[in-house]
Amino acid sequence: MANPTHRHTRTRRDKRRANCKGQLPNLSLCPDCNELKLPYKVCPNCGSYNGRRVLDIVEKEG
Numbered sequence: 001m002a003n004p005t006h007r008h009t010r011t012r013r014d015k016r017r018a019n020c021k022g023q024l025p026n027l028s029l030c031p032d033c034n035e036l037k038l039p040y041k042v043c044p045n046c047g048s049y050n051g052r053r054v055l056d057i058v059e060k061e062g
């Protein structure tokens, strides 16, 4: 089994993590309500996907 020979330093570990931390996920605009949503996912705002209503969005009361 391939094993790492040496343990990386804290600095090296943190430098690696600095590249991917705090990045926003990819977002696309919903064609129905023009809200930001994750691509290839059902829009959480209006519940539509591919021009079709998939989810019943219950309006928040109060």
Ligand SMILES: [Zn+2]
Pocket: 030, 031, 032, 033, 034, 035, 043, 044, 045, 046, 047, 048
């Ligand atoms: Zn939407």
